[in-house]
Amino acid sequence: MDKVTLDCDIALAGGGLSAGLIALALAQRHPQLCVYLVEQGEKLGGNHVWSFFDSDIASEDRWIIEPLICHRWQGYDVHFPARSRTLGAIYNSIESDRLDAVIRKAMPANHIVQGEIIDISPTHIALADGRLISAKMVVDGRGPGDLSTLKAGWQKFVGQALHIPGGHGLHRPIVMDATVEQLDGYRFVYCLPFDAETVFVEDTYYSDTPDLDVAAIRSRIADYAHKKGWSVAQTDREETGVLPVIIGGDFRNYWKSSGQVIEKSGLRAGLCQPVTGYSLPDAVRLAARFAADPLPKPGTTFSYALKLWKARGFYRMLDAMLFRAAAPAERYRILQRFYGLSEGLIARFYAGQSTWADKLRVLAGKPPVPIRRAIRAILEK
Numbered sequence: 001m002d003k004v005t006l007d008c009d010i011a012l013a014g015g016g017l018s019a020g021l022i023a024l025a026l027a028q029r030h031p032q033l034c035v036y037l038v039e040q041g042e043k044l045g046g047n048h049v050w051s052f053f054d055s056d057i058a059s060e061d062r063w064i065i066e067p068l069i070c071h072r073w074q075g076y077d078v079h080f081p082a083r084s085r086t087l088g089a090i091y092n093s094i095e096s097d098r099l100d101a102v103i104r105k106a107m108p109a110n111h112i113v114q115g116e117i118i119d120i121s122p123t124h125i126a127l128a129d130g131r132l133i134s135a136k137m138v139v140d141g142r143g144p145g146d147l148s149t150l151k152a153g154w155q156k157f158v159g160q161a162l163h164i165p166g167g168h169g170l171h172r173p174i175v176m177d178a179t180v181e182q183l184d185g186y187r188f189v190y191c192l193p194f195d196a197e198t199v200f201v202e203d204t205y206y207s208d209t210p211d212l213d214v215a216a217i218r219s220r221i222a223d224y225a226h227k228k229g230w231s232v233a234q235t236d237r238e239e240t241g242v243l244p245v246i247i248g249g250d251f252r253n254y255w256k257s258s259g260q261v262i263e264k265s266g267l268r269a270g271l272c273q274p275v276t277g278y279s280l281p282d283a284v285r286l287a288a289r290f291a292a293d294p295l296p297k298p299g300t301t302f303s304y305a306l307k308l309w310k311a312r313g314f315y316r317m318l319d320a321m322l323f324r325a326a327a328p329a330e331r332y333r334i335l336q337r338f339y340g341l342s343e344g345l346i347a348r349f350y351a352g353q354s355t356w357a358d359k360l361r362v363l364a365g366k367p368p369v370p371i372r373r374a375i376r377a378i379l380e381k
Helices: 016-027 061-068 096-106 214-227 252-258 282-291 300-311 314-325 332-338 344-349 355-362 372-378
Strands: 007-014 034-039 047-054 069-081 083-095 112-114 117-121 124-127 132-140 151-163 176-177 186-195 198-207 233-250
Touching: 007 016, 007 124, 016 061, 016 355, 034 124, 034 132, 047 186, 047 282, 061 096, 061 282, 061 372, 069 332, 069 344, 083 176, 083 344, 117 132, 151 214, 151 282, 151 314, 198 214, 233 252, 233 314, 252 300, 282 300, 282 355, 344 355
Parallel strands: 007 034, 007 132, 034 112, 069 176
Antiparallel strands: 047 083, 069 083, 117 124, 124 132, 151 198, 151 233, 176 186, 186 198
């Protein structure tokens, strides 16, 4: 095949959430720019459900995310062995099918390129079929870099959309149900009532290992549904995931592992809330930065990500306490205590914007883990 070169202003590598939001922001605010989005798979966004609280997103950035929202609820529940609570925050979910459809509507069809990337630089993307995309700037958002450069635990899950004829009876999400048996670390079940007869149920683990026994977790989801009294007619979709819960490590080496001088987004840039693994709020913020300055000077995303890394040491310290100080079967106690704090503090925590007063309040009082182990975990971090 003859070599084909496509010229553009910005080339986005990877068609996931972070690159997709940048593409949408640029299409709306800078339609004169030529932007290519390169994805190996047939669908943009893969097979995912992303969720966020209204308070995670600044009001001035809502325009980026609003067209993607599939579900919205007023309030959510949490359940622990010694605490159940309903919180009033507005909760939203996005399904990857919507992300795919909205991006394809916003961009010219021939600017969404399907192909395997075999080489990438700050100014080009080379595909296995011989095509070359030449750009003034390349932004790499193809998932995480070398995680061995970091110290991490793991958040892993299997989620299924269950169709329940006659209804499931849920009116708002259950963000954490930790009354389930504690296995493989901190375990909780997450439920999103998509409609009266469809509920998305995700069985999640904060585990020391990334191993995911999908068959066993499917069985646990079925058992959870049975205990809820749900008669499941079918499973409409299933997704799996294994995400790092970052405790520490060398951020500069992490960045270097996927190309020192290439601009990056998403987990490739280390952009996520370290405790929750939430990447959506950071993805929106980065897209807003590109909307304000679509062709920033080289190294801008590194400087931005490094600044956030330094600012988020408190969250990584909490991860160290969760994984190093608490026995696996007792980790739920940390979250059980946390959900007794004020709604404002909880909202700022999820957004990764805790104040100094919030941080002091989280650490105040009798800790839910042995003090000596907590101190040792912090020092080891």
